[in-house]
Structures are given as structure tokens and as C-alpha cells.
Amino acid sequence: AQKVTQAQTEISVVEKEDVTLDCVYETRDTTYYLFWYKQPPSGELVFLIRRNSFDEQNEISGRYSWNFQKSTSSFNFTITASQVVDSAVYFCALSSNDYKLSFGAGTTVTVRA
Amino acid sequence: DVKVTQSSRYLVKRTGEKVFLECVQDMDHENMFWYRQDPGLGLRLIYFSYDVKMKEKGDIPEGYSVSREKKERFSLILESASTNQTSMYLCASSLPMGSGHVNNEQFFGPGTRLTVL
Numbered sequence: 001a002q003k004v005t006q007a008q009t010e011i012s013v014v015e016k017e018d019v020t021l022d023c024v025y026e027t028r029d030t031t032y033y034l035f036w037y038k039q040p041p042s043g044e045l046v047f048l049i050r051r052n053s054f055d056e057q058n059e060i061s062g063r064y065s066w067n068f069q070k071s072t073s074s075f076n077f078t079i080t081a082s083q084v085v086d087s088a089v090y091f092c093a094l095s096s097n098d099y100k101l102s103f104g105a106g107t108t109v110t111v112r113a
Numbered sequence: 114d115v116k117v118t119q120s121s122r123y124l125v126k127r128t129g130e131k132v133f134l135e136c137v138q139d140m141d142h143e144n145m146f147w148y149r150q151d152p153g154l155g156l157r158l159i160y161f162s163y164d165v166k167m168k169e170k171g172d173i174p175e176g177y178s179v180s181r182e183k184k185e186r187f188s189l190i191l192e193s194a195s196t197n198q199t200s201m202y203l204c205a206s207s208l209p210m211g212s213g214h215v216n217n218e219q220f221f222g223p224g225t226r227l228t229v230l
Binding site: 004006009035037042043044045046047050091093099100101103104105106 | 122144146153154155156157158161163171201203205207218219220221222223224
């Protein structure tokens, strides 16, 4: 069985602060894929990143960065210098060699001006 | 740009009514999915379809059925709506699994917030 845990339900920060969202996963598969999605108030999930289990390189995309550590089964997401537009619900998800995405419960990020 | 559209953003129905939620994608994707989203539970897969007229149960199929008569359209049906089906329903589509270990991202629609009274 696969499981994704996002222990933080809500995070509130002031603009320009950094925010780190935790994601811990469980799977018995050796090949799997990890995802982060953003859900702004409009409701539509927006794909942010996909990482496969063989690639532990960290990734940076603008103000976003991801830290993948197989040893701790974690795939954490950091927003640097947060902005009001970053306010959203963020989901971590896991998929093995099939179609199914297992989602975490989501973390609501509120960035205050 | 991939576009996934859902027939309604908000829907209010009464207990016992038959409800149809429609989803259309314009990128010729083989796979289509229906999820429901509830606070504290994330997204849970109801059904998915990997081809026309093909369907597979997801994690929570009870109380739902689906129809896929055309590649671009995937319908979710609540045969007899109940109050515990009040939720946000999200449709998604993706390309099929490729060779080796290719796993393609899912593109989501804006969601339908269904209230069953």
C-alpha cells in the first residue's frame, strides 16, 4: 500500500519569509514517482514537479526548490521569499508503475502582505 | 495548452436525485480520472478510464458509476445522490504510460463543488 503524509495542515507566513512543506511517503515499490501540485483558490490543480525514485538530485526552479531524500522517504518543498500569490493548498503525491496517484492531505499556505 | 473542462463549478442537488458530472479534455489523452477532494483527506480516486468504454475502479467507487463513450469525455454518475457525497469533484486527464518507467503528469479541471441536500 502507498501512503503520503503531509503533517502540516496549515502554514501562515509574512511575505518574503521562506516556507518549507514536508512530505513523507511510504511504498514497497523500488520504482516510483513523486509529485507536487499547487491548488490556488480558483480550484484547478497545477503541476509543479515530478521526480522519479532513481533521481535524488535536488531541484531548483526560481523561488521553488525540492529536497528528495530516499533515506528518510521525504520529498520536501521550499518556497523562498514567499509572495502573496503563493497562497494555495499544496499537495504531495506518489505513483508507482501504474496510473494511480496517491495524494497527501494537503498543506494550506497563507502568505500575508 | 491542455484544457480540462468540467460542466459546472457549483451544483446543488437533492437526496435521491441522479446526478451527472461531465468532463471534457481537448488534448487527445487516453487516460481520464475522477477524484473527490475532502478536507483533511486530500484527493481520492473514484474511477479512471484508460480508453473509450474502458473503466477501472479507484479507491472509493461505491455509490458512483462512470461512462466514457468518446475519448474526450468522461462522465461521473451518482445514481442516487446522498448527503455524504457532498464534496469537490475533480476530473483529470493524462497520456498513457509509455515504455519503461514513463509516468505522465495528470492535468486537472477546475472542479465541481457538489452539495447534496
